[in-house]
Amino acid sequence: MSTIKVSIVSSSEEIYSGEGTMVFATGSLGEIGIAPGHTPLLTGLAPGPVRVQNGDDEKTFFCSGGFIEIQPDLVTFLSDRAERAESMDEAEAIKAQELAEKNMHDKESELDYTKAAAQLAEAAARIKTIQKLRKNK
Amino acid sequence: MANTKEVRKQIASIKSTQKITSAMEMVAASKIKKTQNEMQLGRPYSEKIKEVISHIANSSSEYSHPFYEHRETKKACFLVVSSDKGLCGGLNINLFKQVISKSAELKEQGIESNFALIGLKAASFFKSVGGDVVANVQKLGDKPDPDALIGLTKTVLDLHRNGEVDQVYLCGNGFVNTMTQEPKVEQLIPLPTEETDELTPTHWDYIYEPEAQELLEGLMTRYIESLIYHAVIENSACEQAAKMLAMKNATENAGDLIKELELLYNNVRQAAITQELSEIVGGAAAV
Numbered sequence: 001m002s003t004i005k006v007s008i009v010s011s012s013e014e015i016y017s018g019e020g021t022m023v024f025a026t027g028s029l030g031e032i033g034i035a036p037g038h039t040p041l042l043t044g045l046a047p048g049p050v051r052v053q054n055g056d057d058e059k060t061f062f063c064s065g066g067f068i069e070i071q072p073d074l075v076t077f078l079s080d081r082a083e084r085a086e087s088m089d090e091a092e093a094i095k096a097q098e099l100a101e102k103n104m105h106d107k108e109s110e111l112d113y114t115k116a117a118a119q120l121a122e123a124a125a126r127i128k129t130i131q132k133l134r135k136n137k
Numbered sequence: 138m139a140n141t142k143e144v145r146k147q148i149a150s151i152k153s154t155q156k157i158t159s160a161m162e163m164v165a166a167s168k169i170k171k172t173q174n175e176m177q178l179g180r181p182y183s184e185k186i187k188e189v190i191s192h193i194a195n196s197s198s199e200y201s202h203p204f205y206e207h208r209e210t211k212k213a214c215f216l217v218v219s220s221d222k223g224l225c226g227g228l229n230i231n232l233f234k235q236v237i238s239k240s241a242e243l244k245e246q247g248i249e250s251n252f253a254l255i256g257l258k259a260a261s262f263f264k265s266v267g268g269d270v271v272a273n274v275q276k277l278g279d280k281p282d283p284d285a286l287i288g289l290t291k292t293v294l295d296l297h298r299n300g301e302v303d304q305v306y307l308c309g310n311g312f313v314n315t316m317t318q319e320p321k322v323e324q325l326i327p328l329p330t331e332e333t334d335e336l337t338p339t340h341w342d343y344i345y346e347p348e349a350q351e352l353l354e355g356l357m358t359r360y361i362e363s364l365i366y367h368a369v370i371e372n373s374a375c376e377q378a379a380k381m382l383a384m385k386n387a388t389e390n391a392g393d394l395i396k397e398l399e400l401l402y403n404n405v406r407q408a409a410i411t412q413e414l415s416e417i418v419g420g421a422a423a424v
Binding site (some may be wrong): 007009010011012013014018027028030040041044065071076078 | 179188190
């Protein structure tokens, strides 16, 4: 089976580097599936889960915003922050979501709206990742 | 001649200084490991983003980014990365000297310069030297946060975008090994285009989602940010290494000084005893 080289890096560390037969991620214009031999593509990376399939083995990672570069034989995720989905804490994520929601509604808050919205999107994506992971188990 | 009490006091004070410097040496030695580790962890990202950028440079993109554009230079901006704390030998001063000489060199060509500073030491140096400071971040701590640098990066990039600055130089110390650190002044913008002979000109291009311009703008900014962040981390590793060395030397010097003072102390004490004895003998003879 043909594979594609996958690397997921965040600014502070390398999260994953290896082969995959199929990769799923959330691009800035929607979900994309990447198979070996994909056309060169450069797109934004929206906060959300990134799933790397290698045969029957599947790994899930969480990436906050960034970029995806795709070449026929390799795919690179440049994430601002990425983590292994297993190490994520749902309680923390929900707390972050609540805080972000509060910031959005709180007009007195000095945080500007776009920042709060981005925070909210990230927290929601985090929770989605955890829940997806749980379903798979 | 000095009296024994005075000398003893001096020895005690130098000994306590020695204790401090040797403790600082040990602290720096343990921090080096951490900062070096961080440097290594950040490396994959900078390598990957560099790879992506070079892919883009090699593709026949429909859109060329202003960071690659060589325009007539009237003003240059120096982004100087320094440490927040002193006691690290000539680390900062060596770098500043190089920055100043480069800026003087540019001035001969009619290019004015201004400065964007990271770290307390750079801020105080350029305050005393006098220079047009456009941005300043300090007190990043031992674990620099990439978010803390975004503001400064944005200021510099905006200056470039508005045409107020035509060249940007990144100045920081390069970590060679624990004993050697090297001040570097590197051109950041315009990005040096790499000559790739082995790659024949390709005629492929990426599919961009959404627009090429928007995407490349973001990616380029992120690339510059990652370069700056890496420079900051590298500089902090250099700082710890230089501090360890400086403190080691200080501890050794204190040891030498204590040895000399102990010799002096013994001399003084012996002289006092001899004098006392001769006084007693003299006194006995007189009786």
